[in-house]
Amino acid sequence: MRYWNGSKNLSPQKSSVIVKIFTISTWKGNKVNILVADIGGTKSRFGIFSIGEQITLIGHTELSTHEYNQFSSLIQALPKGLVKGLEINLAILGIAGPIVGNLAYPPHISFEINVNEAIELLGVSKVLLVNDMLLHAYASLSPDPEAFYLVKKGEIQKGQRGIFAPGTGFGQCGLVRLNNSTYKAVLSEGGHSYFPFDQEEKDYMRFLWEELKIEPTFDNVVSGPGFLRLYRFLRNSSIPPHKIGENLRVDREFRLWMARLLGRASKHIALTYLAIEGLYISGGVVAKNPWILKEYGFLEEFLKSKAMVHLLEKIPIWVIKDELATLWGGAYYLKFGPFDVKEE
Amino acid sequence: MRYWNGSKNLSPQKSSVIVKIFTISTWKGNKVNILVADIGGTKSRFGIFSIGEQITLIGHTELSTHEYNQFSSLIQALPKGLVKGLEINLAILGIAGPIVGNLAYPPHISFEINVNEAIELLGVSKVLLVNDMLLHAYASLSPDPEAFYLVKKGEIQKGQRGIFAPGTGFGQCGLVRLNNSTYKAVLSEGGHSYFPFDQEEKDYMRFLWEELKIEPTFDNVVSGPGFLRLYRFLRNSSIPPHKIGENLRVDREFRLWMARLLGRASKHIALTYLAIEGLYISGGVVAKNPWILKEYGFLEEFLKSKAMVHLLEKIPIWVIKDELATLWGGAYYLKFGPFDVKEE
Numbered sequence: 001m002r003y004w005n006g007s008k009n010l011s012p013q014k015s016s017v018i019v020k021i022f023t024i025s026t027w028k029g030n031k032v033n034i035l036v037a038d039i040g041g042t043k044s045r046f047g048i049f050s051i052g053e054q055i056t057l058i059g060h061t062e063l064s065t066h067e068y069n070q071f072s073s074l075i076q077a078l079p080k081g082l083v084k085g086l087e088i089n090l091a092i093l094g095i096a097g098p099i100v101g102n103l104a105y106p107p108h109i110s111f112e113i114n115v116n117e118a119i120e121l122l123g124v125s126k127v128l129l130v131n132d133m134l135l136h137a138y139a140s141l142s143p144d145p146e147a148f149y150l151v152k153k154g155e156i157q158k159g160q161r162g163i164f165a166p167g168t169g170f171g172q173c174g175l176v177r178l179n180n181s182t183y184k185a186v187l188s189e190g191g192h193s194y195f196p197f198d199q200e201e202k203d204y205m206r207f208l209w210e211e212l213k214i215e216p217t218f219d220n221v222v223s224g225p226g227f228l229r230l231y232r233f234l235r236n237s238s239i240p241p242h243k244i245g246e247n248l249r250v251d252r253e254f255r256l257w258m259a260r261l262l263g264r265a266s267k268h269i270a271l272t273y274l275a276i277e278g279l280y281i282s283g284g285v286v287a288k289n290p291w292i293l294k295e296y297g298f299l300e301e302f303l304k305s306k307a308m309v310h311l312l313e314k315i316p317i318w319v320i321k322d323e324l325a326t327l328w329g330g331a332y333y334l335k336f337g338p339f340d341v342k343e344e
Numbered sequence: 345m346r347y348w349n350g351s352k353n354l355s356p357q358k359s360s361v362i363v364k365i366f367t368i369s370t371w372k373g374n375k376v377n378i379l380v381a382d383i384g385g386t387k388s389r390f391g392i393f394s395i396g397e398q399i400t401l402i403g404h405t406e407l408s409t410h411e412y413n414q415f416s417s418l419i420q421a422l423p424k425g426l427v428k429g430l431e432i433n434l435a436i437l438g439i440a441g442p443i444v445g446n447l448a449y450p451p452h453i454s455f456e457i458n459v460n461e462a463i464e465l466l467g468v469s470k471v472l473l474v475n476d477m478l479l480h481a482y483a484s485l486s487p488d489p490e491a492f493y494l495v496k497k498g499e500i501q502k503g504q505r506g507i508f509a510p511g512t513g514f515g516q517c518g519l520v521r522l523n524n525s526t527y528k529a530v531l532s533e534g535g536h537s538y539f540p541f542d543q544e545e546k547d548y549m550r551f552l553w554e555e556l557k558i559e560p561t562f563d564n565v566v567s568g569p570g571f572l573r574l575y576r577f578l579r580n581s582s583i584p585p586h587k588i589g590e591n592l593r594v595d596r597e598f599r600l601w602m603a604r605l606l607g608r609a610s611k612h613i614a615l616t617y618l619a620i621e622g623l624y625i626s627g628g629v630v631a632k633n634p635w636i637l638k639e640y641g642f643l644e645e646f647l648k649s650k651a652m653v654h655l656l657e658k659i660p661i662w663v664i665k666d667e668l669a670t671l672w673g674g675a676y677y678l679k680f681g682p683f684d685v686k687e688e
Contacts, residue, residue: 305536
């Protein structure tokens with residue numbers, strides 16, 4: 001059991017943020033139990049937290065999303081012991097894809113999810129359906145220094161944060177500060193906008209447009225499938241996803257390309273969200289190979305900007321390295337979020 | 345004198361938003377006078393508003409920014425009659441460029457601006473220094489239907505808005521809804537991230553990188569100088585800025601290129617801000633030639649997305665056509681903004 005003892009940091013004002021949640025559920029006591037799920041294109045993670053004076057992760061589990069073609073079968077596959085005899089007051093479901101109204105449309109998952117179905121299947125009275133990047137964004141607010149890996153120092157200033165996560169796709173999110181204890185996530189599908197190539201990469205641009213019949217977006221360039229595609233372009237042969245790290249270590253050209261593409265994506269997100277409070281890189285691909293960001297090419301590409309180099313120099317960059325970061329992100333969302341998503 | 349009689353729409357709750365401003369200034373009566381300035385790369389506009397039950401534009405003027413190499417000389421050039429005998433309670437200065445702390449760093453203007461200097465020069469006790477795109481963003485909240493030109497219908501849903509403005513540069517901004525009466529602007533320098541070219545445009549990409557020695561960013565592709573550069577690439581000759589409209593009308597290839605580049609920028613902003621509440625195009629270039637968006641190529645490019653076409657189809661697009669839109673945007677900022685920028 002892991003927990004973060006937040007009692008020292010929880011001022012009365014911050015506690016009242018959590019009290020708001022208590023009014024969302026019908027719970028009247030001193031503690032609330034929540035389920036946080038991160039339904040990704042490859043993996044789905046589930047965690048149960050107890051929130052009171054401190055936030056405690058009671059238990060968690062992981063399933064392979066692509067083995068299920070219905071949301072109901074995914075939920076039915078959860079180990080019975082996870083929830084035990086707990087009353088769950090609230091469930092937060094993070095889904096990769098846009099949420100419009102009560103419905104999620106995940107582009108990399110074969111099923112849709114709606115709030116009413118989730119309420120019924122989970123037996124929870126209140127379900128918040130959110131974009132999974134919101135969980136990554138609030139994970140950046142972790143008070144645990146062990147959750148991060150510092151890539152580049154900067155001068156941290158109060159303001160906006162930028163977050164992106166290369167995984168099955170490319171998720172991005174902004175985080176704006178409302179006051180000293182609340183933040184609001186800025187949702188985005190910017191991962192599906194065109195990826196900008198350098199003129200020296202024009203053969204790769206042509207490869208993607210012509211041979212693979214796909215538009216080169218951040219989602220299909222700076223992502224697990226994107227880096228596998230890059231390897232096919234460079235070496236004219238395929239490797240399975242779990243071999244990316246191994247091939248990066250022995251293949252200098254592959255390593256330099258990946259570092260440069262990640263540097264460009266980082267610059268793009270840092271500028272897009274004017275991230276003077278920090279740029280956070282989350283998601284499986286970088287968390288497994290954070291050393292790639294120490295490669296020549298990453299910082300060089302990040303700082304390449306005639307107009308904005310002085311701004312970019314000031315921005316610190318972190319990797320969110322905790323595998324359970326998005327689950328904790330759900331818990332921090334209750335603590336730091338503005339709760340405008342409630343519909344009461 | 346133009347005014348918007350907001351008395352019908354001003355619920356007691358909304359009025360209390362304005363009361364917050366009264367506590368920022370030392371003003372104690374029923375009305376507040378504000379100065380809104382939009383210091384752009386080409387033009388600087390100044391407006392005086394009286395805000396009470398209704399918002400009234402008392403007077404406005406325009407100066408050519410590039411004729412001044414100091415902020416003080418720009419302010420000293422203001423006509424004496426503009427402010428008359430009015431007490432100004434608050435000044436909102438919109439600047440093209442990032443604002444960090446009390447300082448603005450405009451990339452297209454030869455001078456810096458700081459809050460203390462502005463307080464002294466204007467003789468106003470409270471000055472808010474904001475990114476100019478914040479003024480464009482709040483201008484999208486205008487209750488006046490005459491302020492807009494509808495380019496594409498959609499299904500308006502409560503959520504986020506995206507705004508971009510091609511002018512001397514490419515400004516962009518998000519607007520997130522906090523509740524039914526307040527919005528917060530999401531600041532950005534995303535205009536300085538690389539512009540993504542289609543493979544059929546690779547000669548133009550090379551022209552920009554090699555011959556002009558600049559990185560192709562949104563700022564130097566989708567902007568007044570960008571479209572002049574495009575004309576030089578296509579026709580190997582130069583035209584002055586005021587001839588863009590005339591040349592668009594007679595040169596079909598130029599027209600199609602510009603429509604396609606604007607369509608791509610529109611898609612980029614709509615996806616980046618998940619703009620289900622609407623995409624707004626502001627700035628001089630499009631306001632002068634809004635018909636260009638009816639050209640074949642604009643919508644085709646906007647909707648070209650394998651993963652997100654269904655989302656993009658739902659997003660309505662407007663042009664903010666009012667020349668004084670950013671000045672009104674400053675006034676709407678007082679009405680609809682969250683006022684976290686105050687430093688008291």
